[in-house]
Amino acid sequence: MNGRFLPKAVIHSFAIAGLTLLVALGAISWQAFDTGNQLLFPELAKKASVEAEQVRNKINFALDLGIPPEGLRGTDDLFADLRQSDPDIAFIVMQDPGGKTIFAHGITPERIDGVLKATERPSPDRELETGQSLRAGYLVTAQPVEAGTFYLAHDEAALVRPLIDNLFDIGVVILVTLLLAFEVTLLVMTINFTQPARAAMNVLRTVASGRFDKVTGYPGSGALGNFITHLDNEVRKLARRAGTRLDPAREPTVIGVRLLAFLFVFAEELGRSFLPGYVGTYAAQIQQIDLDMAIGVVVGLHMIVVALAMPLASMLYPRFGRVRLYAFGALIASAGLVGTALAGSYWDLLFWRALSALGYATTFVACQGFVLETTNRDNRTQGTAMMVGGITLADICGPAFGGVFAERFGQSTTFLVASGVAVLAALLVSRLMARDISRPRVPQPITLRDFAVAFHNRHLVQQLFLAALPAKFLLTGFLFYLVPVSLLATGRSEGDIGRIIMIYGLVMLVSSPLLARLADRLGHFGLFVAGGGLLSAGLLLLYPLVPIVHLALFTAVAVAALGIGQAMSISPQVSMVVGMSSETNVQRGQAPELVVMRFVERLGGGLGPIIAASLAAVYGNMTAIMLLGLGVMACFAVYLLTLAIGGRTS
Amino acid sequence: MKRRAVIGGIASCFALFALTPCPLHAQAARPRIMMILWRGETEVERGFRDQLERNGVDAEIIVRNLDRDMDRLPGFLDEARQTQPDLVYTWGTGITMGTVGPWNEVDPARNLTKLPVVYVMVSAPLRTGIQPPPFADTRPNVTGVSHIAPLASQIGAIQAYLPLERLGIVYNPEETNSTANVEELRVLSGSMGFTLLEAPVPKDADGKPDPAAIPGLVRKLAEQKAQVLYIGPDNFIGTYRDALTTAGIANGIPCFSATELEVRQGEAMFGLVSPYVAVGRLAAEKATRILVDRTPPSAIPMETLERFSYLIRLPVALRLKLYPPLQIIDFAEIIR
Numbered sequence: 001m002n003g004r005f006l007p008k009a010v011i012h013s014f015a016i017a018g019l020t021l022l023v024a025l026g027a028i029s030w031q032a033f034d035t036g037n038q039l040l041f042p043e044l045a046k047k048a049s050v051e052a053e054q055v056r057n058k059i060n061f062a063l064d065l066g067i068p069p070e071g072l073r074g075t076d077d078l079f080a081d082l083r084q085s086d087p088d089i090a091f092i093v094m095q096d097p098g099g100k101t102i103f104a105h106g107i108t109p110e111r112i113d114g115v116l117k118a119t120e121r122p123s124p125d126r127e128l129e130t131g132q133s134l135r136a137g138y139l140v141t142a143q144p145v146e147a148g149t150f151y152l153a154h155d156e157a158a159l160v161r162p163l164i165d166n167l168f169d170i171g172v173v174i175l176v177t178l179l180l181a182f183e184v185t186l187l188v189m190t191i192n193f194t195q196p197a198r199a200a201m202n203v204l205r206t207v208a209s210g211r212f213d214k215v216t217g218y219p220g221s222g223a224l225g226n227f228i229t230h231l232d233n234e235v236r237k238l239a240r241r242a243g244t245r246l247d248p249a250r251e252p253t254v255i256g257v258r259l260l261a262f263l264f265v266f267a268e269e270l271g272r273s274f275l276p277g278y279v280g281t282y283a284a285q286i287q288q289i290d291l292d293m294a295i296g297v298v299v300g301l302h303m304i305v306v307a308l309a310m311p312l313a314s315m316l317y318p319r320f321g322r323v324r325l326y327a328f329g330a331l332i333a334s335a336g337l338v339g340t341a342l343a344g345s346y347w348d349l350l351f352w353r354a355l356s357a358l359g360y361a362t363t364f365v366a367c368q369g370f371v372l373e374t375t376n377r378d379n380r381t382q383g384t385a386m387m388v389g390g391i392t393l394a395d396i397c398g399p400a401f402g403g404v405f406a407e408r409f410g411q412s413t414t415f416l417v418a419s420g421v422a423v424l425a426a427l428l429v430s431r432l433m434a435r436d437i438s439r440p441r442v443p444q445p446i447t448l449r450d451f452a453v454a455f456h457n458r459h460l461v462q463q464l465f466l467a468a469l470p471a472k473f474l475l476t477g478f479l480f481y482l483v484p485v486s487l488l489a490t491g492r493s494e495g496d497i498g499r500i501i502m503i504y505g506l507v508m509l510v511s512s513p514l515l516a517r518l519a520d521r522l523g524h525f526g527l528f529v530a531g532g533g534l535l536s537a538g539l540l541l542l543y544p545l546v547p548i549v550h551l552a553l554f555t556a557v558a559v560a561a562l563g564i565g566q567a568m569s570i571s572p573q574v575s576m577v578v579g580m581s582s583e584t585n586v587q588r589g590q591a592p593e594l595v596v597m598r599f600v601e602r603l604g605g606g607l608g609p610i611i612a613a614s615l616a617a618v619y620g621n622m623t624a625i626m627l628l629g630l631g632v633m634a635c636f637a638v639y640l641l642t643l644a645i646g647g648r649t650s
Numbered sequence: 651m652k653r654r655a656v657i658g659g660i661a662s663c664f665a666l667f668a669l670t671p672c673p674l675h676a677q678a679a680r681p682r683i684m685m686i687l688w689r690g691e692t693e694v695e696r697g698f699r700d701q702l703e704r705n706g707v708d709a710e711i712i713v714r715n716l717d718r719d720m721d722r723l724p725g726f727l728d729e730a731r732q733t734q735p736d737l738v739y740t741w742g743t744g745i746t747m748g749t750v751g752p753w754n755e756v757d758p759a760r761n762l763t764k765l766p767v768v769y770v771m772v773s774a775p776l777r778t779g780i781q782p783p784p785f786a787d788t789r790p791n792v793t794g795v796s797h798i799a800p801l802a803s804q805i806g807a808i809q810a811y812l813p814l815e816r817l818g819i820v821y822n823p824e825e826t827n828s829t830a831n832v833e834e835l836r837v838l839s840g841s842m843g844f845t846l847l848e849a850p851v852p853k854d855a856d857g858k859p860d861p862a863a864i865p866g867l868v869r870k871l872a873e874q875k876a877q878v879l880y881i882g883p884d885n886f887i888g889t890y891r892d893a894l895t896t897a898g899i900a901n902g903i904p905c906f907s908a909t910e911l912e913v914r915q916g917e918a919m920f921g922l923v924s925p926y927v928a929v930g931r932l933a934a935e936k937a938t939r940i941l942v943d944r945t946p947p948s949a950i951p952m953e954t955l956e957r958f959s960y961l962i963r964l965p966v967a968l969r970l971k972l973y974p975p976l977q978i979i980d981f982a983e984i985i986r
Binding site: 058059061062065066067068071072073074075077078081 | 964968971973975976977978980984986
C-alpha cells in the first residue's frame with residue numbers, strides 16, 4: 001500500500017484492529033473446533049459400530065445357513081461396497097476363535113497381528129462403543145461372530161478429517177472476515193479521517209504561505225470535524241476580507257472504487273469453485289453437445305461476452321455516466337445470477353450467464369471510468385492499484401467463501417447470495433462514486449484504429465500471441481475449468497476446490513509487488529515474462545503421472561506455481577507493451593497497444609475453458625491438463641526464441 | 651468388478667411383482683373362460699384365479715387339460731369354436747402356438763382367429779412368432795404374459811454366483827422354444843465370455859426324445875468340464891428335470907433354471923425366475939381388461955414381468971460346496 005493513501009498511523013490502527021479481530025475470531029473458532037471434536041468423535045465411533053454390526057449380521061446369517069467359515073464368499077466385494085459408502089474404512093478381517101485369519105481385505109496378512117495385538121491407546125475424553133479400541137493408528141471395531149471375531153478398522157486420521165475440513169472452513173471465514181473488515185475500515189478511515197485531515201493540511205499550508213483561497217470543503221462533527229469547520233470559518237472570514245475566491249481542497253474519494261470493484265468481482269467469483277459442476281447437471285440433460293464441451297462453453301462464454309461487451313459499455317458511458325452505468329451493470333449482473341440460480345435448462349443457463357457477463361463488463365467499465373475521472377497523471381497508477389486491489393481481494397475471497405457456502409447451503413443458494421451482493425453494490429454506488437468531479441473523462445472504446453496500430457508492430461504481435469494470450473488462456477482453461485472439473489471428478493467438495501482456487505489469488509497478492517519490484521530492479525522484462533509463463537505451465541506436464549489420492553495436493557502446488565508465474569510476468573509485460581507504444585499515446589493514458597492487449601487477453605480467457613473442455617472430452621481431464629501445459633510452454637519457448645533472436649531479453 | 655455390477659443389477663430388479671386389487675362393477679352375464687393347460691393347474695392358475703377375484707370378475711372357468719399330450723389340442727379348439735367362451739387361456743408355448751399359430755401364418759381352419767386369447771408361460775413369444783415383430787400390426791385376438799427373464803440377465807445371474815467359463819445345456823432339439831433359446835445362448839456366449847457346451851437329446855426308437863439318454867449326456871458335459879447346467883424353457887426337460895438335476899449333482903454340476911419349479915420343487919441349485927403366481931396375476935389383469943373394459947386384445951401389450959426373483963436351493967449348494975456369495979444371500983430367496 002502506498003504511503004500517500006495510507007499514513008503510518010492508519011496502518012498501525014489497522015494492525016491493532018486486525019490483530020484484535022484475529023485473536024477474537026481465533027478463540028471463538030478454536031472453541032467451536034474443540035466442541036465439534038468432542039461431539040463428532042463419539043458419533044463417528046457409533047457409525048463405525050453400526051457398520052461393523054451390519055457386516056456381522058450378514059456373516060452370521062451366512063453361517064446360520066450352514067456355510068462353513070472358510071466357505072464365505074464375496075467378502076472382497078463386500079469390502080469394496082463398504083469402502084464405497086465409507087471411504088475411511090481401512091480394512092476388514094475375520095479370525096476364527098484360535099486367531100487364524102479367515103479373510104482379510106485392505107491389510108496384508110503379515111500386518112494383521114501387528115495391528116490387532118498392538119497396545120490399546122487410552123482415549124480419556126472420547127467415548128467408544130463396545131468392542132472398539134484405538135490401536136496402531138486405527139479405530140478398530142471388533143464384533144463377535146458365530147465362528148470367531150470380525151474386525152472393521154477405520155483410519156484414525158481419516159476420522160478427524162471432517163474436523164480438519166471444518167478447521168479449513170473456519171480459516172476461510174476468518175480470512176474473508178479480516179479482509180472485509182480491512183476494506184470497510186480502510187474506506188471509513190479514508191473518507192472520515194485521512195482525506196479531511198489531508199485537506200486541512202493543504203488549507204493550513206496555503207494559509208502559511210499567506211494565501212486564503214482554499215477551504216477544506218468537508219462537513220464534520222467530532223474533534224476533527226469541529227476543527228475543520230472552525231478552520232473553514234476562519235479562512236472564509238479572512239477571504240471575505242481579502243476578497244479572494246475560495247476553492248475546496250477536498251479531493252475526490254477514489255478509495256470507493258476498491259469496494260465497488262471488490263463487490264462486483266466477488267459476486268461473480270462466489271460461483272467460481274463449483275460453476276463447472278453446476279453447469280454439468282444442466283448439460284447432462286441435453287444430447288446435442290458433448291458434456292465437457294457444453295460445460296466449457298458456459299465457462300468460456302462469460303469471458304468472451306465480457307471482452308465484447310466492454311467496448312459497448314464504453315460507448316454508453318458518456319450518456320449514462322459512471323454511477324448509473326455501474327448501478328445498471330450491477331442490476332443486470334444480479335438478474336443474471338438469479339437466473340443462473342433458477343435456470344430451467346441448459347439453454348436458459350447459457351442466456352443467464354451471458355447476461356451476468358454483460359453486467360460484469362458494464363460495472364468494470366464504470367469503475368475504470370471512475371478511476372480515469374478522479375485521478376490525474378500523477379496518481380493514476382495508485383487509482384488503478386485501488387481497483388486492482390479490490391479485484392484481487394475478491395479473487396481470493398470469492399471462490400473460497402463461495403465453496404464453503406455452497407457446501408453448506410447449496411449451489412443455487414450461493415448464486416442467489418451472489419445476486420444479493422450485486423444488488424448491494426448497486427445500492428452503494430451513489431455513495432461510493434463521489435460526484436464532485438473536475439475532469440470528466442470517458443474510457444475510450446476499442447477501435448479498429450487501435451488494432452491497426454497494435455498489429456502494425458511485429459514485436460507487439462509476438463508479445464500478444466506468444467505471451468499475453470497463452471497466459472490468460474492457461475489461467476482460465478486450467479484454473480477456472482480443469483481444476484474444478486478434475487477435482488470434482490475425484491470426489492472433492494466445493495469447499496476444497498474453492499480453497500485451492502483461492503491459493504492463486506493469495507499467491508498473487510503476496511508475490512506481485514515483490515516480483516514487480518524485482519523485475520524493475522533487474523530489467524530483463526522479457527525473461528521475466530517467459531520465465532513466468534514456463535513456470536506456470538511446467539507442472540501441468542506431470543499431471544498424467546499424479547496418483548489420484550495426491551491430486552488435490554498437487555493441484556494446490558500447481559495453482560501456486562501458476563500464481564507465481566503470472567505474478568512474474570504481468571507487471572513486466574505491461575512495461576514491455578508500454579515501451580512499445582508511442583510516447584504521446586502513453587501520456588494520454590490511452591495506449592492502443594495496451595487496450596488491444598487487454599482485449600486479446602480477454603478473448604484468450606474466453607477460449608481457455610472451451611478448448612480445455614474439448615481436450616478433456618477427447619483425452620480425459622488429466623491428459624487435457626498436460627496438453628494445455630504443453631501448448632502454453634511451446635508458445636513461451638517460441639517467445640523466448642524470438643526474444644533471443646531479436647536480442648530483446650532485457 | 652464385473653461380478654459386482656451384475657449383482658447390483660439383479661438386486662435392483664429383485665422384489666416380487668405385486669398387483670394392487672381394483673374393484674370392478676358387477677357383470678350382467680357371467681363371463682366364461684376356457685383354460686387349456688399342459689399338465690393340470692399350477693401356481694400360475696392360482697394367481698390368475700385369485701387376481702380375477704380381487705378384480706371383482708366372477709367368471710366361469712372351464713378347465714381343459716392336455717395332460718402332456720399335444721394330440722388332444724385340436725379337439726379342445728373345436729369345442730371352443732362351438733361353445734364360444736368369452737376368453738381362451740393357453741398355457742405354454744406349444745399350446746399357444748397350436749391355438750393361435752405364428753402371427754404371419756395364421757390358419758383359420760386350425761387356429762382361433764376371433765375368440766380373444768390370453769397366453770401364459772410362453773418363454774419367447776417374439777422368437778417363436780406368437781408375438782409379431784415390432785414393426786408389424788398387433789394381433790387382433792391375442793395377448794399374454796411371458797415368464798422368462800432376458801437371457802443376458804440370466805447369464806449375469808450365473809456370473810454373479812461364480813466365474814462362469816463353460817455352460818452346459820441338455821435340450822430337446824424338437825422344440826422350437828428350446829432351439830431358439832440355444833441359438834440365443836450361442837450369440838451371448840461370445841459377448842459375455844463363456845463357452846456353450848451343447849448336448850441335444852437323441853430320439854428313441856419311436857422317434858421321440860429319449861429321457862434315458864440324459865444321465866449319459868450330463869456325464870459327457872462333466873467330462874468337458876461344464877460348470878453349470880442351464881435349464882431353459884424346454885417342456886421335455888421340464889418333464890424330466892429330476893433326471894437332469896440328479897445326474898448333475900452326481901457329477902458335481904449345479905443346475906441353473908429360468909423357471910421357478912425347477913428350483914422350488916426340483917433340485918436345480920439356483921435360478922432367476924418369475925414367480926408363477928405373479929405371471930398368473932398379470933394375465934388376470936389382461937383378462938379383466940378384455941372381459942370388463944371390452945378392450946380389444948390387440949390394444950393390450952404382450953409383455954414379461956419387470957422384476958424377477960433370485961432363488962437358491964440351499965441343500966444343493968451345501969452338498970456341492972458351492973456356497974453363495976454374501977451379496978447374493980442379501981437379496982436372494984433361499985429355499986432351505
